[in-house]
Amino acid sequence: MSPEHEALLILTREQFPELNDAPCEVEVILKGASDRHFYRLNWQDGRESMVLMVYTLARRDNPKFVPATHRLEKIGAHVPHVMAFDERRLCVWLQDLGRVDxxxxxxxxxxxxxxxxxxxxxxxxxxxxxxxxxxxxxxxxxxxxxxxxxxxxxxxxxxxxxxxxxxxxxxxxxxxxxxxxxxxxxxxxxxxxxxxxxxxxxxxxxxxxxxxxxxxxxxxxxxxxxxxxxxxxxxxxxxxxxxxxxxxxxxxxxxxxxxxxxxxxxxxxxxxxxxxxxxxxxxxxxxxxxxxxxxxxxxxxxxxxxxxxxxxxxxxxxxxxxxxxxxxx
CATH class of the missing domain: 3.90.1200.10 (Aminoglycoside phosphotransferase (APH), C-terminal lobe)
Structure with missing residues (x-):
């Protein structure tokens, strides 16, 4: 596993201590023209996978994702649930909605x-x-x-x-x-x-x-x-x-x-x-x-x-x- 992916897992396990001993495969999700990076965390112990979004402040709309999610959830729209959010490290852990668009x-x-x-x-x-x-x-x-x-x-x-x-x-x-x-x-x-x-x-x-x-x-x-x-x-x-x-x-x-x-x-x-x-x-x-x-x-x-x-x-x-x-x- 690459050092980058190891670092992402360390951050993830800080948010989810119950996953400290769970083996994980980190999959890069290639998506569009965005400056954000997406990773699918595939837990090998049978737990449901999750998606980690790592964003930058290069675009003014990137930090708006989490509040937009909460707003859309309130009106019953189908959006991924925010499982954890580290605003300082610019990381958001999301419900994995799958691969089919x-x-x-x-x-x-x-x-x-x-x-x-x-x-x-x-x-x-x-x-x-x-x-x-x-x-x-x-x-x-x-x-x-x-x-x-x-x-x-x-x-x-x-x-x-x-x-x-x-x-x-x-x-x-x-x-x-x-x-x-x-x-x-x-x-x-x-x-x-x-x-x-x-x-x-x-x-x-x-x-x-x-x-x-x-x-x-x-x-x-x-x-x-x-x-x-x-x-x-x-x-x-x-x-x-x-x-x-x-x-x-x-x-x-x-x-x-x-x-x-x-x-x-x-x-x-x-x-x-x-x-x-x-x-x-x-x-x-x-x-x-x-x-x-x-x-x-x-x-x-x-x-x-x-x-x-x-x-x-x-x-x-x-x-x-x-x-x-x-x-x-």
């Missing part, structure tokens, strides 16, 4: 996938039902800064700088893009005027674990106020999986019925949020692949561009955005 069902028939997506949407509905007016100032301090016009603009600039400029090599400040910039401005202003609720922020298939017929959520440290449709767009226009237009519409209808929402209004705001989310994702894929030494993220760019093209073509207000990216991956 929603993305792993991508090639299964729709009859198999649909109930899993419906279970995922039911989980989202639990925190989407928590509106801004129900939260106190103390509650808001535990969350990440809310979606507002400034954050929407930051996401848009992230897309312009890293994808349009960096990846596609386009000079997006030129006059020929004036209409597209105006569409960006109107998009962020329109979204910022809408009422807000709790949102996950990164609600995609890799962040949903499946246990039997139930969906469990992870990576929700970015919990904040925003639009529910942003989470829906993250899930239903997830470049990591393939959903047809009919399947997306079916799931939107299911969510609308489950929450007794107006379908037309939901669909309209969903498309606005889908454009916003897909631009953010393209900025992230370009930045990760070009600047952060993770070239495998480039493979997701074509699917995200196709999805963004479909969204923009469906709305006259969004159609000018195609000038930024059409004709290039």
């Amino acid at each position: 929603l993305q792993s069902f991508d090639q299964k028939p729709w009859a198999v996938r649909r109930p899993l997506y419906e279970a995922t949407l039911r989980e989202a509905a639990k925190f989407h039902a928590v509106g801004e007016v129900s939260l106190s100032d103390a509650d808001l301090e535990e969350l990440e800064p809310p979606f507002d016009e400034a954050l929407y603009e930051w996401e848009q600039n992230y897309f312009l700088d890293h994808f349009v400029g960096g990846h596609l090599g386009r000079e997006f400040g030129r006059d020929e893009y004036a209409s597209a910039h105006e569409a960006l401005k109107q998009l962020r202003r329109r979204l910022a005027r809408l009422p807000r609720c709790l949102v996950h922020r990164d609600f995609q298939s890799q962040n949903v674990l499946i246990r039997g017929e139930d969906a469990w959520l992870v990576d929700y440290q970015g919990l904040r106020l925003g639009r529910a449709e942003y989470d829906l767009a993250s899930l239903l226009y997830d470049p990591y999986v393939t959903l047809t237009r009919d399947e997306r519409h079916e799931l939107l209808r299911y969510y609308a019925v489950h929450r007794a929402l107006d379908r037309d209004e939901l669909h309209e705001v969903f498309h606005l949020c889908a454009a916003q989310r897909l631009m953010q994702a393209l900025g992230a894929y370009a930045n990760l692949s070009r600047n952060l030494g993770k070239p495998h993220y480039q493979q997701h760019i074509p699917a995200a561009v196709l999805n963004l093209t479909e969204v923009c073509r469906a709305s006259p207000d969004l159609d000018p955005l195609r000038a930024f990216f059409e004709g290039g991956f």
